[in-house]
Amino acid sequence: MRIAVDAMGGDFAPAVVIEAVADALREIPDVDIHLVGHQQKLAHYLLKAKLKESDRLHFVHAEEVVEMSDLSTAAIRSKRHSSITVAAGLVAEKKADGVISAGHTGAAVAATKVRMRMAPGVDRPAIATLMPAIGGRFVLTDAGANTDCDPLNLAQFAVMGELYAKFALGIENPRVGLLSVGGEDVKGNSLTKEAFKILSKMPINFVGNVEGNDMFHRVADVVVCDGFNGNVALKTAEGIAGAIGTWLKEALTKDAVRQVGAFLAQNAFRDLKAISNSEEYGGAPLLGINGVCIIGHGASSPKAVKNAIRVANEFAKHSLPEKIAARIQECNVAVGVKTAASKTDS
């Protein structure tokens, strides 16, 4: 498949992205890459990585870059020649099958929505992220694409998250839970109470409300919420995990006995660190648009970016966007939603 790579996206771009592209071309035999970015700025790094244009590597110029400080929608409107917009455009023009970026998340969402458009029947796209839990991982969606949602949006996130869980976690019939403040059906806010009703009517394995703490006991394979809540939950988990790491380090270096203990147990701490490592997934997909899009963490390593390319390639090979569109149509019918034509949505 053909993957458009945003060379300018990420805290360590373009160096990390170009290193990742070199690795991807070596390790993933069936991928072609369209490297999108400011060619003059890339030249030095390409030379260093000994990368030249070939039938598997195409260079596409993009004059502008979306900076992390830019506002997403404004950036996409004013910077029509930014690397992420040009990369998304390649998919829209059928010159590529998917796009990956480790840059500005909001800009990637806005650019792909505008250029690639929503899949038929999907109202809003959702970021799906894999979260570690006891005994495995679960999908949290939406992790931040939409700050304000309506109940149908949440129900559609569930459908898209279900397909992603099947694909990424290999679960046959993923259990879908609704993030709420109590396990009982009646608990929640006005948004989740309405979403609960729609989810109950859909032909999915809906297991009801799931609380923030229960997520980590993997009571559901997919946890659905609006993008505001999802982002808060994701970052809260990151924040407290980081704090625990800091406290543990402090506690383990307090005296010599503890230091010896920590030295002997060092492999245990390495194991612990590995659990939260999401490098192998490379990033979070944006589901519900016409084409594959993987959004990497700003601080992505070359390995993470390479894996984002690998995952995007796999998604495209398995026609995940088309499968999502078909499943959404099916679920829309089940709850009596008329499927509108493909549309863009700010």
Added chain:
Amino acid sequence: MRIAVDAMGGDFAPAVVIEAVADALREIPDVDIHLVGHQQKLAHYLLKAKLKESDRLHFVHAEEVVEMSDLSTAAIRSKRHSSITVAAGLVAEKKADGVISAGHTGAAVAATKVRMRMAPGVDRPAIATLMPAIGGRFVLTDAGANTDCDPLNLAQFAVMGELYAKFALGIENPRVGLLSVGGEDVKGNSLTKEAFKILSKMPINFVGNVEGNDMFHRVADVVVCDGFNGNVALKTAEGIAGAIGTWLKEALTKDAVRQVGAFLAQNAFRDLKAISNSEEYGGAPLLGINGVCIIGHGASSPKAVKNAIRVANEFAKHSLPEKIAARIQECNVAVGVKTAASKTDS
């Protein structure tokens, strides 16, 4: 001061509550307790704890109990003689200065709102909880009293949280942050964007948006959000911390070398555990009602319940509810909100 104690509230009630009351009477010289519950059901435990009615301990009968499975509002409507409603009634009737319960949170919120009513100018009460962070604690509010909020509610939670931070953390001029999905002023959902504008006009130390991960670096002393988000954040933090504990245990017992290391470093793990221990605060206050209310965790230990009594006693001595009412009036004026008379709110 006189504190009404819900004897029937909590997973281990009444045993734990009565043990706590005995300890409180011994250790806190200036507290009088009204123990509210089903007297026949309490008799055995009172005998065991050698507690008799005195000028410092009063027994108040309540025929009913709110079960954890009850719906909060329905329970308060149908069980008019439940221990929490009777206890809140004692404060309303000026027979007590505060109430504590480790029972059903929703029922405690509903009962105190109905019986004690909102403080003048306060639209909705908020649960304020102390969260651990690197280098200290911060106040998260609302942690679950209100699932649906308007922007003014959030602004008022900030004002109440500020006073609680002054009191509980001893901070002179607490920094107030708004929980959101980006540090920039313009980021957020429709609720937080409006709340941001109101908070900017209030005479408080508002430091802008705070992200879920930054909370744990203590970028603010008070973090404000709606009760749905607050509850999700709180439980997500609890959940991932619990999962990390499980993973750490597994990793440390994998082989003999790690086990020796873990043994030597055991005091470090004890220190780590102590950070998340909230027993000394006893519970989370419900701020914004006419009188003191502390809501304990369902699984509260006798020490936690005793400390809830101690904290309630301190709050009452320092007239925290009256100070909150005065400060709310001041901030309402600053943002042009007309202060309504004391009212109840479902």
